Amino acid sequence: MTALRLILVLTMALFAALPAAAQDAARLDLGASSLTAQGPDRGHPRPMQLRLTLDRAVPYRVFLLDGPPRLVIDLKDVDFDQTRPEQLFGADLVPAIRWGRFQRGWSRIVTELPGPYAVTQSGLSTRAMQPVLTVALKPVQPEDFRPRASASTASRTLPEPATVTATPDDPAMPKDAQADRLIVALDPGHGGIDPGALAGGESEARIVLDFAHAAREALERAGIGVFVTREEDRFMGLEARMTAARAAGADLFISLHADALPAGQAAGATIYLWDPTANNAASRLLAQRHDRDDLLAGLDLTGTDDALAGVLMDIARTETQPRSENFAKFLASRMALAGIDMHSRPVQGARFSVLKSPDIPSVLLELGFLTDPVDRAHLTDPAWRSQMVGALVAAIGGWSRDEGARAALLRQ
Numbered sequence: 001m002t003a004l005r006l007i008l009v010l011t012m013a014l015f016a017a018l019p020a021a022a023q024d025a026a027r028l029d030l031g032a033s034s035l036t037a038q039g040p041d042r043g044h045p046r047p048m049q050l051r052l053t054l055d056r057a058v059p060y061r062v063f064l065l066d067g068p069p070r071l072v073i074d075l076k077d078v079d080f081d082q083t084r085p086e087q088l089f090g091a092d093l094v095p096a097i098r099w100g101r102f103q104r105g106w107s108r109i110v111t112e113l114p115g116p117y118a119v120t121q122s123g124l125s126t127r128a129m130q131p132v133l134t135v136a137l138k139p140v141q142p143e144d145f146r147p148r149a150s151a152s153t154a155s156r157t158l159p160e161p162a163t164v165t166a167t168p169d170d171p172a173m174p175k176d177a178q179a180d181r182l183i184v185a186l187d188p189g190h191g192g193i194d195p196g197a198l199a200g201g202e203s204e205a206r207i208v209l210d211f212a213h214a215a216r217e218a219l220e221r222a223g224i225g226v227f228v229t230r231e232e233d234r235f236m237g238l239e240a241r242m243t244a245a246r247a248a249g250a251d252l253f254i255s256l257h258a259d260a261l262p263a264g265q266a267a268g269a270t271i272y273l274w275d276p277t278a279n280n281a282a283s284r285l286l287a288q289r290h291d292r293d294d295l296l297a298g299l300d301l302t303g304t305d306d307a308l309a310g311v312l313m314d315i316a317r318t319e320t321q322p323r324s325e326n327f328a329k330f331l332a333s334r335m336a337l338a339g340i341d342m343h344s345r346p347v348q349g350a351r352f353s354v355l356k357s358p359d360i361p362s363v364l365l366e367l368g369f370l371t372d373p374v375d376r377a378h379l380t381d382p383a384w385r386s387q388m389v390g391a392l393v394a395a396i397g398g399w400s401r402d403e404g405a406r407a408a409l410l411r412q
């Protein structure tokens with residue numbers, strides 16, 4: 001054995017001995033991956049094959065979901081950061097394809113299918129130079145479609161999501177002051193498999209996460225407790241965001257977005273309140289898109305609240321809604337004072353699922369629209385951001401004092 005070969009063997013043995021956690025995430029070789037259809041296109045769904053070439057073998061699972069029919073592939077430790085699904089060869093064969101981080105250590109690929117399909121074969125071949133995951137699909141009749149019963153059973157085998165912890169107690173603060181301390185949930189929209197709006201090389205998920213971190217710092221300096229629903233670039237369902245905020249004891253829920261709308265439809269910061277009857281085109285489009293983002297991440301929202309729960313929620317909401325409206329007024333006036341460019345109607349109603357908490361006053365703040373060039377320049381400007389953060393802190397302070405005064409009046 002030559003010295004060189006001996007070194008090579010020893011190096012390989014060393015790598016093999018390293019624990020899995022020390023390894024880098026596996027990567028997708030986009031150039032060697034493809035989605036292909038079999039036979040001529042006659043406008044009907046055709047058999048398809050998805051081939052994903054990776055730089056090393058990883059644990060995976062494959063399943064189908066309905067509403068709309070989707071193929072979900074979960075992969076352990078695969079980094080999709082440098083790849084965009086629309087660059088996959090054959091991506092245009094399906095209505096939509098998404099990938100990204102889903103939960104800690106797991107990434108997900110969701111392919112919306114052009115109809116009901118069955119998985120006829122799935123396997124990871126490690127015989128070639130690079131491991132290839134192949135999933136073959138064939139169209140089936142609707143009655144032969146076998147999706148998982150619900151996304152909750154589908155995700156039961158996933159590792160537990162990050163445990164929710166409220167802001168740690170501040171030992172310098174007396175106990176009863178801590179109990180009284182206002183807790184604000186900041187909810188940066190999108191993340192992981194769902195990047196949100198994309199424009200000018202920026203992603204909504206990234207922009208709103210940065211904003212949440214800046215806002216948390218300022219709020220904590222002002223003595224306000226903060227809970228952030230997602231701390232990093234990972235996916236979180238709309239339902240899970242509300243649940244986590246409630247578990248953290250949030251008194252106010254602020255969802256942060258910077259969405260895309262067709263040119264000329266919207267510009268300037270806009271505050272949205274829950275309104276199931278809202279019917280203007282822009283808010284309808286945004287609401288559909290946000291719920292669709294959840295679907296495309298492989299979640300299934302159908303049947304989450306039944307009729308009785310709906311009635312009970314409406315009763316609770318009649319108390320919460322005026323408090324949300326009051327906060328929206330404070331926020332709009334503080335933004336105006338800070339010279340923030342706002343939509344011509346800065347407070348609007350929308351059917352945004354994330355605002356459905358019956359017991360926590362909730363608003364969704366579109367910081368601006370990523371599709372509007374002026375807004376985009378603002379959203380990426382640190383000076384603008386600190387102005388906006390200042391307005392948010394002032395509005396929360398004003399609102400909580402007002403709420404306190406009302407509570408005192410009610411007690412008399």
Ligand SMILES: [Zn+2]
Nearest residue numbers: 189257258259
């Ligand atoms: Zn959004």
